[in-house]
Amino acid sequence: MASRAEKAAEDELLRVFRQHPQGITDDALEAALPQLGMQERVDAVNSLLAANKLQVLEARRLVKSVKNVNNPSRKVYMLAELEPSRELTGGAWYTENQFDSEFINVLREACFSYIVRQGDASLGTIASFIRAKGFSKVELRIEDIQTIVMTLVYDGRVDEVEPEGDDDNEDHYRPAVLCVPDSTPLTDVPCGVCPVVGECQDGGVISPQTCVYYDKWLEF
Ligand code: SF4
Structure with missing residues (x-):
């Protein structure tokens, strides 16, 4: 009151x-x-x-x-x-106060295609390309572009490489030399994504000895 x-x-x-x-x-x-x-x-x-x-x-x-x-x-x-x-609106990643994952995916794919086409692209040239395409209604800062590109690095689609030469102080990005597959039998170990991991114990109703997920996984 x-x-x-x-x-x-x-x-x-x-x-x-x-x-x-x-x-x-x-x-x-x-x-x-x-x-x-x-x-x-x-x-x-x-x-x-x-x-x-x-x-x-x-x-x-x-x-x-x-x-x-x-x-x-x-x-x-x-x-x-x-x-x-930006603190109020969430910045470029929010549209009408909703996290805009579709927009982020568009930016990710645009950055990835550009890096693949160029073979080697500096952060500045990627940012210029994205801004010139007019994808965003709000001004995208260089940090925003870097955030997007780093998601590609973490996904294993792009490699981050050191600047080349004394005059160059920008990070560069290239298509990944070794692509990380989305999943492999070894990265899909059942316990890591098991819905009943909390109830699983030796000798219990749910146990490694009776595990159906492991039987299926070992079939690969
Ligand atoms: S052994 Fe089977 S049931 Fe137990 S946590 Fe791992 S996947 Fe889940």
Whole structure:
């Protein structure tokens, strides 16, 4: 519940907003409520918006609501002309607050094809290629591209190689010399993915001696 001081601040804010239906600058708000710091003003305005007491600002597109990917049930309001931070939106990997695995796969395959075509590509050239293709609505940082390329390295599809020459300080990537297969009989040891591993014990109802998964695996 709002304290008496918070209630008084909200009432004063409402009064100021009603006096300026076309919108108001933060400087004017500060002048009207000098006792509030910037964060307190932001919190007070957000609280009024969340309580639907300032719909007029949204209707006139002076403010917009943004969802926080870390706390989707909490709406945050901000001035319409401002861009929400990556911390709030999740950055390039989120579309409308949902983790966009399809988009990430498109980027992964585009990076992989480019590296295969070039035979050897620096991080900078991969980033230039991806940006030129316009895959993303938000600016992809070099760290974003590196994150994508590193998933290819961890999957064994691409090798990371040292820069060549004194003038070159960029990481380079090449198609993997030794591809890692998706799975092999040796990497698919049944115990590693067993749904009943917690109940398996020597001499038990479920046990290595009676294991059906091992029988099947040993058939390879
Ligand atoms: S021995 Fe068989 S049942 Fe036991 S954990 Fe391994 S796979 Fe699962």
